[in-house]
Every structure is written in C-alpha cells, then in structure tokens.
Amino acid sequence: METRKLNNGVEIPVVGLGTYKIGNTDKETYRAVRTALDAGYRHIDTATLYVNERPVGRAIRESGIAREEIFVTTKLWGSAILSNRIQEAFEGSLSNLGLDYVDLYLVHWPVKGKLAFTWQAMERIFDSGKTRSIGVSNHLVHHIDELLQEATIVPAVNQMELHPCLTQNDVVKYCSRKGIVPVAWSPLGRNNIALLEEETLVTIGKKHGKSPAQVILRWNVDKGIVVVPKSSDSQRQKENIEIFDFQLTTEEINQIDALNRDYRTGIHPDKISF
Ligand SMILES: NC(=O)c1ccc[n+]([C@@H]2O[C@H](COP(=O)([O-])OP(=O)(O)OC[C@H]3O[C@@H](n4cnc5c(N)ncnc54)[C@H](OP(=O)(O)O)[C@@H]3O)[C@@H](O)[C@H]2O)c1
Numbered sequence: 001m002e003t004r005k006l007n008n009g010v011e012i013p014v015v016g017l018g019t020y021k022i023g024n025t026d027k028e029t030y031r032a033v034r035t036a037l038d039a040g041y042r043h044i045d046t047a048t049l050y051v052n053e054r055p056v057g058r059a060i061r062e063s064g065i066a067r068e069e070i071f072v073t074t075k076l077w078g079s080a081i082l083s084n085r086i087q088e089a090f091e092g093s094l095s096n097l098g099l100d101y102v103d104l105y106l107v108h109w110p111v112k113g114k115l116a117f118t119w120q121a122m123e124r125i126f127d128s129g130k131t132r133s134i135g136v137s138n139h140l141v142h143h144i145d146e147l148l149q150e151a152t153i154v155p156a157v158n159q160m161e162l163h164p165c166l167t168q169n170d171v172v173k174y175c176s177r178k179g180i181v182p183v184a185w186s187p188l189g190r191n192n193i194a195l196l197e198e199e200t201l202v203t204i205g206k207k208h209g210k211s212p213a214q215v216i217l218r219w220n221v222d223k224g225i226v227v228v229p230k231s232s233d234s235q236r237q238k239e240n241i242e243i244f245d246f247q248l249t250t251e252e253i254n255q256i257d258a259l260n261r262d263y264r265t266g267i268h269p270d271k272i273s274f
Contacts (some may be wrong), residue, residue: 001042004226005181006156009237010103010133011144014221015073015241016043018230019056019187026055028232033059035234037070040241041054045159045185045228046074047108050092057097072099073159075137077106078274083113086121094130105131108161109272110143116150123153135159137185140271141174148178161266164216165193165203166260176224183226188213190265200255208246210240218243219256248252 003011003196016038023029028171029052032045035135036122037059046056053074060070072096080089090105105125122134136144159176162168162184175182189195201212208215217240219228229240248256 001040001239002221004181004224005183006133007077007131007154008156010105010156011071012157012181012226013041014226015041015045015217015243016045016071016073016183016226017041017226018228019044019046019052020050020089020230022230022232023055024050026052029060032232032237034063034124036237037063037065038240039234041237042069043071043073043228045073047106048077048089049075049108049263050098053093053096054098057099058132061098064086069101071103072097073104073106074102075106076118076265077108081107081114081118086118087125090125090130097247098110100106101130101132101133104135104157105133105135105158107139108133109138109274110136111274112270115143115147119147119155121149123151126153133157135180137183138272139171140269142169144174144178144180149194154178155180157181157183157226159185159228161186161264162220163187163189163195164198164219164256165189165263166196166258166265167260169260172223172225181226182224183228184220185228186265187216187220187227187229188263192262200257200259204248204255205250208248210243212245213240214243214246215256216246218246218248219253222253223247230258
C-alpha cells in the first residue's frame with residue numbers, strides 16, 4: 001500500500017476503508033473491517049457519528065496485525081463542540097475503539113463561530129499524545145483561513161466530498177498550498193449518482209482492463225488525493241485497492257476532471273446544523 005507523508009511526517013496509506021453504514025449490525029461491521037484488513041487495507045476511517053467505533057476497534061484489535069501498521073481515523077461530532085465536551089468526546093472514541101491512540105482525529109464538520117475554539121481544543125488533544133495527527137473535514141477555504149488565524153498546528157488533512165462530479169479544485173489547491181493533504185469521501189459518488197456508469201470512466205477503464213471505480217480511485221491518487229471508499233463486499237474491497245498496477249495518462253486525467261459539475265451528494269458545509 002502506497003502512503004503519503006502528512007505535514008508532521010506521519011505516513012497515511014493512500015487508500016483507506018470508509019466505514020459509514022458498512023454493516024447493519026456490529027457483527028457485519030466487524031466482518032467487513034476484518035475482510036478489508038485481510039485483503040491488505042491498513043487505513044480505516046470511522047467517526048463517532050457512525051456509531052460503529054466499537055466493532056471497528058474490535059476488528060482492528062483482533063486482526064493480528066500490529067497496531068502501528070494500521071492508520072486509524074475517527075472524528076469529532078458538532079454536538080460535542082456546542083456542548084463544550086470536546087475532550088470527553090475524544091476520550092469516548094478511544095474507549096469505544098479500545099485503542100490507546102488514533103492516527104488522525106478530525107473535526108467532522110465546521111461549527112460556525114466555533115472554528116478557532118474547536119481547533120485549540122484539537123491542539124490540546126494532539127499535545128496529549130493520544131492522536132498522532134489532527135485535521136479537519138468538510139472545511140472550505142474560508143473555514144480553514146479562520147481557524148489558522150489562531151492556530152499553532154496546521155491541519156494535517158481536510159477530508160471532503162470529492163469525486164469526478166465534485167472536484168472541489170479551489171479547496172484542493174488551497175490545501176496543497178498550505179501543506180494539507182486532501183482526503184476524498186464518497187469517492188465513488190456513494191452509488192446514488194450513476195457515476196460508475198459514466199461513459200468516460202467506462203471507456204478509460206476498458207483501455208486499462210480496470211473498472212470505473214478503479215479508474216476514479218487511481219485518478220484521485222494520481223492527483224495526490226487520499227481516498228476512503230466504502231465497501232461491505234470483500235470482492236469490491238479487493239477491487240478498490242488493486243489500483244497500483246496501472247497509470248492514467250494526462251489526457252485521461254483531464255477527461256475525468258472535465259466531468260465536474262459541482263454536484264454534491266451531501267450537505268453544503270455552510271448549511272450543516274447539529
Ligand atoms: N467526513 C465526512 O463528512 C464523510 C461523509 C461521508 C462519508 N465519509 C467517509 O467516506 C467513506 C466513503 O464514502 P461513502 O460510503 O459515502 O461512499 P462511496 O465510498 O463513494 O461509495 C460507497 C458505495 O459504492 C459501492 N461500491 C464500493 N466499491 C465499489 C466498486 N468497486 N464497484 C461498485 N460499487 C462499489 C458500495 O457498495 P458495497 O458496499 O455493496 O460494495 C456503496 O454502495 C464513508 O464510508 C466514510 O468513511 C465521510
């Protein structure tokens with residue numbers, strides 16, 4: 001598994017397993033994370049919101065893989081920010097996961113008027129040594145600009161909705177300038193836009209003997225973007241990491257870039273409420 005270096009030297013595997021709604025039960029979630037780890041995944045993305053930190057953590061702990069070989073991300077939900085329980089929320093996540101530390105702790109969504117306050121609490125958590133890095137998610141340029149005004153640590157990543165229909169070029173360019181690694185959530189369009197049937201992706205895939213999903217994931221990785229596709233199915237999990245044996249041409253990358261239509265499957269970051 002290829003990795004990218006974060007701005008603090010920590011290495012993040014460029015493909016991770018998304019776990020939002022990965023199982024209807026804890027048993028299914030546990031199974032899906034175990035099959036992914038068996039297939040070679042070394043990066044698992046969860047969040048307090050997903051209410052699955054317990055089975056995700058148990059799958060990691062029982063995998064037989066050394067803890068330091070697995071990159072674990074979890075996220076802080078906005079209600080904990082509004083009730084001033086950020087530290088408690090972090091401790092709760094660690095306890096749910098049954099881990100001594102995580103590799104990345106993210107502010108899940110920006111909470112208006114609380115950006116600098118939240119980030120200062122995140123910096124204290126980082127200083128405690130219980131997370132190897134801190135970052136943000138769903139932050140637009142103006143959110144990051146605002147939190148940086150009082151920050152001593154630059155976020156390591158910004159995890160955002162990103163796929164060929166929503167390339168977020170402005171945020172990606174800004175992040176790259178600031179040394180923040182972009183991470184794509186719903187990289188496959190969450191299966192609720194017909195992205196995987198898109199002619200351009202099908203044609204490019206055929207040329208390389210790859211699926212449209214693999215083409216999208218490779219396109220991201222080629223652009224320096226980390227991806228966290230979710231699959232509950234062991235075959236599709238394998239498919240989503242078999243992207244390191246082919247390369248897209250510049251022309252193909254440009255063709256995929258041209259599919260952008262600023263289409264969000266999720267909420268706009270300025271419209272979220274908790
Ligand atoms: N930070 C945030 O606010 C935020 C928001 C949303 C999501 N996320 C993270 O991002 C992760 C991924 O996003 P997502 O789950 O919304 O969407 P996604 O990864 O874009 O798409 C998942 C869907 O694609 C299907 N799929 C996966 N691999 C496939 C393949 N090779 N071929 C065909 N279909 C395939 C899955 O079905 P099967 O499971 O049946 O394979 C599932 O229906 C989440 O799980 C979560 O960890 C973060």
